[in-house]
Amino acid sequence: MKLRIRNETDFWSGVMFIAFGLFFAAFATRYDFGTAQVMGPAYFPTVLGGLLALVGVLVALAGLGREGEGGKLERFHFAELAWVLGAVLIYAAILRWAGLLVSMLALIVISSFASHEFRWKEAIILSIVMAVITYLVFIMGLKLTIPVLPAFLRN
Amino acid sequence: MELLDNLAIGFDTALTLQNLFYAFAGCLIGTLIGVLPGVGPVATLAMLLPTTYALEPTSALIMLAGIYYGAQYGGSTTAILVNLPGESSSVVTCLDGYQMARQGRAGAALGTAAIGSFIAGTFATVLVAAFAPPLTELAFKFGPAEYVSLMLLGLIGAVVLASGSLIKAVGMIVLGLLLGLVGTDVNSGVSRFSFGIPELTDGIGFVAVAMGVFGFAEIIANVEKKGQREVLTSNVGSVMPNGKEMKEAAPAVARGTLLGSILGILPGGGALLAAFAAYAVEKKLAGPNADPPFGKGNIRGVAGPESANNAGAQTSFIPMLTLGIPSNAVMALMIGAMTIHNIQPGPQVMTSNPTLFWGLIASMWIGNLMLVILNLPLIGLWIQLLKVPYRMLYPAILAFCCIGVYSINNTTFDVLVTVFFGALGYLFYKLHCEPAPLILGFILGPMMEENLRRAMLLSRGDPTTFVTSPLSLGLLLAALALLGIATFPAIKSKRQETFQEAD
Numbered sequence: 001m002k003l004r005i006r007n008e009t010d011f012w013s014g015v016m017f018i019a020f021g022l023f024f025a026a027f028a029t030r031y032d033f034g035t036a037q038v039m040g041p042a043y044f045p046t047v048l049g050g051l052l053a054l055v056g057v058l059v060a061l062a063g064l065g066r067e068g069e070g071g072k073l074e075r076f077h078f079a080e081l082a083w084v085l086g087a088v089l090i091y092a093a094i095l096r097w098a099g100l101l102v103s104m105l106a107l108i109v110i111s112s113f114a115s116h117e118f119r120w121k122e123a124i125i126l127s128i129v130m131a132v133i134t135y136l137v138f139i140m141g142l143k144l145t146i147p148v149l150p151a152f153l154r155n
Numbered sequence: 156m157e158l159l160d161n162l163a164i165g166f167d168t169a170l171t172l173q174n175l176f177y178a179f180a181g182c183l184i185g186t187l188i189g190v191l192p193g194v195g196p197v198a199t200l201a202m203l204l205p206t207t208y209a210l211e212p213t214s215a216l217i218m219l220a221g222i223y224y225g226a227q228y229g230g231s232t233t234a235i236l237v238n239l240p241g242e243s244s245s246v247v248t249c250l251d252g253y254q255m256a257r258q259g260r261a262g263a264a265l266g267t268a269a270i271g272s273f274i275a276g277t278f279a280t281v282l283v284a285a286f287a288p289p290l291t292e293l294a295f296k297f298g299p300a301e302y303v304s305l306m307l308l309g310l311i312g313a314v315v316l317a318s319g320s321l322i323k324a325v326g327m328i329v330l331g332l333l334l335g336l337v338g339t340d341v342n343s344g345v346s347r348f349s350f351g352i353p354e355l356t357d358g359i360g361f362v363a364v365a366m367g368v369f370g371f372a373e374i375i376a377n378v379e380k381k382g383q384r385e386v387l388t389s390n391v392g393s394v395m396p397n398g399k400e401m402k403e404a405a406p407a408v409a410r411g412t413l414l415g416s417i418l419g420i421l422p423g424g425g426a427l428l429a430a431f432a433a434y435a436v437e438k439k440l441a442g443p444n445a446d447p448p449f450g451k452g453n454i455r456g457v458a459g460p461e462s463a464n465n466a467g468a469q470t471s472f473i474p475m476l477t478l479g480i481p482s483n484a485v486m487a488l489m490i491g492a493m494t495i496h497n498i499q500p501g502p503q504v505m506t507s508n509p510t511l512f513w514g515l516i517a518s519m520w521i522g523n524l525m526l527v528i529l530n531l532p533l534i535g536l537w538i539q540l541l542k543v544p545y546r547m548l549y550p551a552i553l554a555f556c557c558i559g560v561y562s563i564n565n566t567t568f569d570v571l572v573t574v575f576f577g578a579l580g581y582l583f584y585k586l587h588c589e590p591a592p593l594i595l596g597f598i599l600g601p602m603m604e605e606n607l608r609r610a611m612l613l614s615r616g617d618p619t620t621f622v623t624s625p626l627s628l629g630l631l632l633a634a635l636a637l638l639g640i641a642t643f644p645a646i647k648s649k650r651q652e653t654f655q656e657a658d
Contacts, residue, residue: 017326024333037616041340046606048333055326076380085574088474092570108550114378115546144562
């Protein structure tokens with residue numbers, strides 16, 4: 001019998017739940033399980049992981065069985081995802097030594113690439129404006145301790 | 156009158172110049188961020204949390220509460236003017252509010268929303284003040300078994316009231332509970348699921364999770380949508396509803412207020428459910444001959460849900476303040492904020508910190524008043540903000556998120572965690588898995604495990620402890636009833652119908 005996925009979002013949600021559930025339950029085996037009276041660190045995660053996997057099976061089965069009502073998986077836009085999250089990763093990576101101002105410029109310009117209406121001039125102006133605003137609000141105003149200047153310019 | 160005495164303490168605290176300023180600042184900034192399309196109260200609160208670190212706890216909570224109402228009101232403004240809900244509780248406001256705006260009555264819709272919210276807020280504040288003390292007393296009778304049952308009730312409530320698939324909501328909650336367990340186990344000192352990463356031994360930061368699944372994921376989802384937003388700015392019209400509109404809106408406001416207040420107290424309830432229910436009620440009461448029809452700009456479709464969501468937003472503070480248990484994602488964030496300020500949420504807050512407790516309640520009303528005063532004249536400013544294209548807004552939103560997450564512990568590790576949850580949140584979005592129950596589970600995970608362990612230790616491993624205590628049994632039966640209601644076929648289809656209103 002060939003299985004047909006009738007509801008893709010349900011089916012893959014189920015798969016995701018099963019994966020997470022099994023992961024947590026399996027990973028927990030390295031800890032002490034304990035007893036019902038004195039629960040070890042593995043007790044609760046194992047029970048929950050098993051429950052999650054079970055829920056996942058039910059969701060996935062629903063995705064297989066249900067009459068094809070919608071549930072079509074939309075396309076993943078990996079380019080947008082990568083620009084936005086990549087910009088944040090770079091921000092996090094350089095913040096300590098490049099300082100707030102430079103990393104803010106990088107964050108804004110790189111994340112702007114995610115838009116299908118990207119314009120260089122606009123992105124650069126916005127990044128400078130945001131660098132100034134964040135400096136005024138978070139450093140001057142709220143006195144947060146974030147390095148402002150690049151490491152070689154600090155004394 | 157004890158109630159009046161208590162409120163007097165509250166107003167003494169809330170009316171100091173300093174706290175008035177923070178309530179005002181919170182409302183203003185909250186609205187400012189909440190107006191941004193795609194940024195709901197949860198993301199707004201998470202983003203602005205660091206702005207309150209330096210304040211003393213009372214001022215910080217007053218400001219956060221202000222941010223919450225502001226964000227909610229800002230979301231309604233966006234819903235009416237752009238037909239783009241900032242978050243799910245303004246989804247229903249879009250239906251008739253945007254249609255009103257298209258007919259040149261945006262002003263009346265915005266005015267009705269503001270005035271209705273204020274009336275609802277006033278009523279709900281009194282309700283919170285009246286119900287908090289008796290509930291607090293009840294809370295002192297709670298042992299670990301009762302807490303476990305109560306949390307179970309709350310989680311089941313969140314499942315039943317989530318919009319979308321029941322079973323998927325269960326999955327999201329359990330996943331949230333599991334994620335909440337990452338970090339050092341308090342009983343054994345074992346560092347669980349930390350993969351040898353030292354930062355993870357303290358657990359995953361809840362702001363990072365909230366910002367990732369609500370903020371980042373939302374941005375990516377919005378950016379990928381091509382097509383322009385249409386901002387209705389040509390003719391906002393008078394913000395005062397005319398006589399006929401007022402006559403129609405007034406009873407809807409009253410019904411919305413009552414309904415919202417009740418639904419807000421329920422575990423798992425809050426602004427979202429209140430808004431949906433109020434819309435369904437108004438539509439039902441108006442019948443098929445409503446003029447204009449619902450969905451075509453009927454003012455009752457704005458007045459009812461807007462009052463209800465504000466009343467629900469307010470009364471959802473009740474379980475949080477008295478029991479220390481969050482009933483929705485926003486309250487989970489408020490609890491997080493309290494712990495950052497070293498206040499352990501729970502029944503003891505009222506007695507140990509009366510000025511904070513009553514000050515916060517009094518500031519709810521002040522905040523609502525400020526919103527009316529603030530927002531009606533500032534509508535022009537919000538319209539200007541909405542004209543800024545999204546391609547310039549989202550990098551700015553991203554920037555505030557990044558600084559916010561970083562400054563919680565001054566570590567870039569939290570930013571990386573946010574990126575991870577941003578990607579996961581995007582997956583949830585594509586799989587139509589609602590993230591709100593996950594956040595709730597995340598906060599409740601450690602609490603639930605701790606109380607479960609204590610209860611089982613006290614009962615020497617006998618699980619009947621949960622049904623032999625009458626309080627615990629009652630809560631479990633309530634949970635069971637709630638679950639039963641949700642799976643009952645007639646109600647099930649009704650439930651789907653209510654939530655599908657939005658599609």
